[in-house]
Amino acid sequence: MYRYDELDQAFVEERVAEFRDQTRRHLAGELSEDEFRPLRLHNGLYIQRHAPMLRIAIPYGLLRSAQLRKLAGLARRYDRGYGHFTTRQNLQLNWPALADVPDILAELATVQMHAIQTSGNCVRNVTADHMAGIARDEIDDPRPYCEIVRQWATLHPEFTYLPRKFKIAITGSAEDRAASEVHDIGLRLERDAHGAPGFAVLVGGGLGRAPAIGVPIRDFLPLGDLLGYLEAILRVYNRHGRRDNIHKARIKVLVKSLGAAAFRDEVEAEWQACRADAPVVTAAEVERMRTFFRPPRYEALADRDVARGREPRFAAWFRYNTRAHRVPGYRAVFVSLKAHGANPGDATAAQMEAVADLAERCSFGLVRTTHTQNLLLADVRQDELYAVWRELEDQGLAMPNIGTLTDLIACPGLDFCSLANAGTLGVAHAIQRQFDALDYLYDLGNIEIKMSGCMNACGHHHVGHIGILGVDKHGEEWYQVSLGGSANGFTALGEVIGPSVPKHEVAPTIGRIVEVYRALRTEDEPFIDTLRRVGLEPFRAGAYALHPQAA
Amino acid sequence: MRYILRRREIVADDWVHLGEDPEGAAALIVPLERLRADGARWAAWCGRLGVRIAPGDAPEDLAAQLPHLALVAVEFPNAGDGRGYSQGRLLRSRLGFRGELRAVGAGVKRDQVFLLARCGFDAIELGAGEDLEAARRALTRYTVAYQPGAAGIPLERQRFTL
Ligand code: SF4
Numbered sequence: 001m002y003r004y005d006e007l008d009q010a011f012v013e014e015r016v017a018e019f020r021d022q023t024r025r026h027l028a029g030e031l032s033e034d035e036f037r038p039l040r041l042h043n044g045l046y047i048q049r050h051a052p053m054l055r056i057a058i059p060y061g062l063l064r065s066a067q068l069r070k071l072a073g074l075a076r077r078y079d080r081g082y083g084h085f086t087t088r089q090n091l092q093l094n095w096p097a098l099a100d101v102p103d104i105l106a107e108l109a110t111v112q113m114h115a116i117q118t119s120g121n122c123v124r125n126v127t128a129d130h131m132a133g134i135a136r137d138e139i140d141d142p143r144p145y146c147e148i149v150r151q152w153a154t155l156h157p158e159f160t161y162l163p164r165k166f167k168i169a170i171t172g173s174a175e176d177r178a179a180s181e182v183h184d185i186g187l188r189l190e191r192d193a194h195g196a197p198g199f200a201v202l203v204g205g206g207l208g209r210a211p212a213i214g215v216p217i218r219d220f221l222p223l224g225d226l227l228g229y230l231e232a233i234l235r236v237y238n239r240h241g242r243r244d245n246i247h248k249a250r251i252k253v254l255v256k257s258l259g260a261a262a263f264r265d266e267v268e269a270e271w272q273a274c275r276a277d278a279p280v281v282t283a284a285e286v287e288r289m290r291t292f293f294r295p296p297r298y299e300a301l302a303d304r305d306v307a308r309g310r311e312p313r314f315a316a317w318f319r320y321n322t323r324a325h326r327v328p329g330y331r332a333v334f335v336s337l338k339a340h341g342a343n344p345g346d347a348t349a350a351q352m353e354a355v356a357d358l359a360e361r362c363s364f365g366l367v368r369t370t371h372t373q374n375l376l377l378a379d380v381r382q383d384e385l386y387a388v389w390r391e392l393e394d395q396g397l398a399m400p401n402i403g404t405l406t407d408l409i410a411c412p413g414l415d416f417c418s419l420a421n422a423g424t425l426g427v428a429h430a431i432q433r434q435f436d437a438l439d440y441l442y443d444l445g446n447i448e449i450k451m452s453g454c455m456n457a458c459g460h461h462h463v464g465h466i467g468i469l470g471v472d473k474h475g476e477e478w479y480q481v482s483l484g485g486s487a488n489g490f491t492a493l494g495e496v497i498g499p500s501v502p503k504h505e506v507a508p509t510i511g512r513i514v515e516v517y518r519a520l521r522t523e524d525e526p527f528i529d530t531l532r533r534v535g536l537e538p539f540r541a542g543a544y545a546l547h548p549q550a551a
Numbered sequence: 552m553r554y555i556l557r558r559r560e561i562v563a564d565d566w567v568h569l570g571e572d573p574e575g576a577a578a579l580i581v582p583l584e585r586l587r588a589d590g591a592r593w594a595a596w597c598g599r600l601g602v603r604i605a606p607g608d609a610p611e612d613l614a615a616q617l618p619h620l621a622l623v624a625v626e627f628p629n630a631g632d633g634r635g636y637s638q639g640r641l642l643r644s645r646l647g648f649r650g651e652l653r654a655v656g657a658g659v660k661r662d663q664v665f666l667l668a669r670c671g672f673d674a675i676e677l678g679a680g681e682d683l684e685a686a687r688r689a690l691t692r693y694t695v696a697y698q699p700g701a702a703g704i705p706l707e708r709q710r711f712t713l
Contacts (some may be wrong), residue, residue, distance in 0.1 A: 007695045007708060007710070008695075010694055010695050011693065011695040011697070014692060014693050014694065014695070015693075017692075018662075018689075018692055018693075022662065035630065035660070038630055038631055039662055121631065121633075151697045151710055151711075152697060152698060152710070152711065153697075154697045155666070155693070155696075155697065156697070156698060157636060157665075157666040157667075157669035157670050157696075157698065157701070158633075158636045158637055158640050158666075158670055159633070159636070160633065160636075160666055161630070161631055161632065161633025161636065162633060227711065235637050235640075238633060238634060238636070238637045239609075239634055239637050239638075243632060243634075273645060274644075274645070277644050277700070277713055278713070279698060279699050279700075279711040279712065279713060280711065280712050280713065281711070282711075282712060285711065
């Protein structure tokens with residue numbers, strides 16, 4: 001993975017010094033809260049319900065073992081011994097003290113990490129497919145381009161005070177595991193007739209209020225033009241995006257109000273006007289970046305049947321928590337942060353350290369975070385899978401449920417977030433209890449539940465097969481259920497099925513919805529396909545059956 | 552007497568905003584709408600003329616006047632409104648403005664000066680109560696730029712090429 005050179009290192013250290021000074025001025029009363037807010041947000045620091053929350057950047061979800069160990073140490077020293085992995089592949093600490101944050105950032109800088117631009121109205125952490133470099137359906141590895149975009153976006157002098165936050169995702173595979181269609185800019189790697197890589201460009205996707213799917217504005221953007229074209233898009237947005245209403249400030253609103261065609265014309269005109277003095281991505285720069293993401297030294301091995309003769313729980317884990325690898329003899333291993341009874345995406349310091357050790361021994365010292373709030377060991381030899389499983393099992397990280405209904409995504413919700421309308425963790429636990437029987441879970445197959453505690457949609461509820469949104473009803477926590485959303489391949493936004501339900505009814509409602517599916521599916525038909533085939537009606541009817549409380 | 556930052560130096564300001572004393576100054580900064588409303592008067596003005604633009608103004612619309620202007624002041628009403636960065640960049644690189652490009656307004660603080668300088672601003676008039684010396688130091692807070700074309704940062708400390 002990418003390694004800082006002297007420039008990167010100098011930059012993060014200079015950044016820490018700047019933030020230390022800003023924090024000091026704030027604590028001394030020289031910077032008001034209003035003045036301090038954008039500065040701390042640009043360094044990942046929110047003021048939350050109980051305490052500040054620090055969001056640490058994990059660029060496109062890639063970590064070295066030493067970095068994960070450092071995160072564990074920070075969680076132990078400055079927090080309550082755990083951290084929360086987010087849908088944008090970052091890590092949140094929920095309990096740091098404001099005065100400690102400059103020290104935390106200084107420690108991060110010692111392992112080539114930072115919290116820059118993980119919040120605020122700027123270009124956020126660039127996200128990518130967690131299977132980058134190992135997927136069999138990959139067109140090109142997105143990570144070198146992610147790193148180029150990360151660097152270009154870092155403290156960009158023109159685009160650090162945008163109308164609103166700005167998220168870019170890059171996907172390199174046919175299956176869009178980076179959800180590029182629901183980002184402000186989605187870049188999809190393609191190859192031209194000569195095999196040269198470039199990007200299809202989508203703009204204006206996003207969740208939150210008024211969710212939207214990105215519209216294509218360029219079928220093929222040559223690699224060299226990438227940064228210049230991004231500047232053209234961002235300049236149009238920076239100048240014309242709305243700033244009078246925070247709910248209308250995302251680029252999706254601008255795209256919609258101008259119309260996709262007019263927006264594209266505007267960007268193309270800007271691009272023609274600016275290309276003479278826009279930054280160029282040279283072949284040499286791409287080559288330099290590629291060297292950081294070269295495949296590790298795999299051994300020449302053959303695929304083998306590792307599950308035969310092993311206990312059923314291992315076989316289940318193998319089936320659900322590991323994935324095919326481009327290289328024979330290897331598998332990608334999900335570290336499930338979705339144990340029943342645990343908060344989705346949370347990991348304790350001890351768990352992080354155990355995963356860091358495992359990665360060092362069995363996966364070339366690298367760990368990935370996924371947008372589904374799990375971790376991934378990308379390159380595990382098949383003959384080591386059993387031993388890896390035993391260790392993960394010991395750490396409570398081998399719940400064999402990846403891709404099933406209890407591999408659900410949930411934002412922190414009311415327990416931590418000051419914007420929340422309703423809790424998400426209690427609901428997640430109720431769902432885990434309701435679907436605790438693995439045979440039943442496996443029978444249901446792939447069902448994606450995504451849950452957010454408010455309209456901001458950090459839990460991506462719009463693109464869940466089953467989406468759950470917390471709403472505030474006269475001071476009580478209620479939940480809106482939607483069906484039919486999807487983010488990979490065939491992106492669709494879910495439709496709300498009817499009146500919201502009270503907290504204790506969420507899990508039973510989901511229970512009834514999946515029973516409708518079981519009754520209507522054809523053999524082997526996944527949930528989302530049945531839903532698309534028969535439509536919402538039968539599910540709507542089933543969901544509210546025997547449910548007089550709905551209002 | 553007001554002091555400003557001009558190319559990393561703290562200097563006494565030789566410009567006056569319209570409405571400030573002394574009215575008879577030889578270098579006057581006039582808001583764009585006044586310049587437009589009173590074109591004939593300002594065409595006949597024999598001192599040095601500058602214009603002050605608001606975040607919603609399009610720099611392209613100034614193209615015809617630019618050769619007659621010695622200064623463009625770009626307004627940053629608060630630190631969160633970043634339109635002025637694009638305005639500055641366009642004035643410099645697209646419209647070729649070579650006069651003084653000045654950031655003004657309550658949103659101009661030491662925390663912004665590094666970005667401003669890199670968008671082509673060579674003069675900084677800080678918001679009320681701001682510490683000029685601290686702002687001058689903040690101009691050199693970073694020795695690295697990830698974007699090309701950063702004035703004041705050596706080429707080998709920049710990434711990418713133009
Ligand atoms: S969706 Fe709402 S409640 Fe959940 S983390 Fe985001 S802002 Fe907070």
